Amino acid sequence: MILEIAQIDVKVGSEAAFEAGITTASALFKAAAGCRSFQLRRSIEKPQRYRLLIEWETLEAHTQDFTGSQPWKDYRALVSPYFEGPPQVEHTELVLEAF
Secondary structure (H helix, E strand, C coil): CEEEEEEEEECCCCHHHHHHHHHHHHHHHHHCCCEEEEEEEECCCCCCEEEEEEEECCHHHHHHHHCCCHHHHHHHHHHHHHECCCCEEEEEECCCCCC
């Protein structure tokens, strides 16, 4: 399993519109092959900063199958007008889980 972490900074005053767009877009991810979970978190210290956490079965499920597809284009159309700049995206794998 791969965890995609996207840091997204939105334009000041567009937070509610961005959150509405990403809520609509969540259905696109839910329907995507290989997508296991979808979560959006908002920074307390920097309210215009969000982190989108998406679990994919494989890296390819995201980078080859989803990115560039029509659902990805639809997602970007819903949220990119609110971006302050390009999202910073990285993929991670679990090394340790402790309780």
